[in-house]
Amino acid sequence: MKWDVKLWEKHPKRLYAILAACLGAGCVGYVVFGKVLFSIIGFAVIATATAEFWIPQKFKIDDSGASSRNGFAVTSISWSDVKRVTEDDDGVKLSPLEKDSALSPFRGVYLRYCSNRQEVIRAIEERWGQVV
Numbered sequence: 001m002k003w004d005v006k007l008w009e010k011h012p013k014r015l016y017a018i019l020a021a022c023l024g025a026g027c028v029g030y031v032v033f034g035k036v037l038f039s040i041i042g043f044a045v046i047a048t049a050t051a052e053f054w055i056p057q058k059f060k061i062d063d064s065g066a067s068s069r070n071g072f073a074v075t076s077i078s079w080s081d082v083k084r085v086t087e088d089d090d091g092v093k094l095s096p097l098e099k100d101s102a103l104s105p106f107r108g109v110y111l112r113y114c115s116n117r118q119e120v121i122r123a124i125e126e127r128w129g130q131v132v
Helices: 012-033 036-049 117-128
Strands: 002-005 057-061 065-070 073-078 084-087 091-095 109-112
Touching (some): 012 036, 057 117, 065 109, 073 109, 084 117
Antiparallel strands (some): 002 057, 057 065, 065 073, 084 091
């Protein structure tokens, strides 16, 4: 099972705000340092920090596990490593931690829904072997 999520489709005006912030950071880099290189660095820092919003996120569930890709960033987890599954309004988190802890936000794979909640839950339950 594969699907894409484009966060900017839900909030297209935010895409313009991100572009304005990128351009603003580029201008500040040039004004403060007087070099085009710092302008490019300023633009790139904001663009990469907000990549989750404007680059489509790709999700995959298969027999070996689940994965999430955003640009070059890939997170994946095998079904044997999944200890806990938590759901919220936007998606489901597959975690290798049995209990919630300070490390929870940094461990596991978050799968965002794209009007496919039931299919995602069903695919997880079939492969993980437990009810979500």
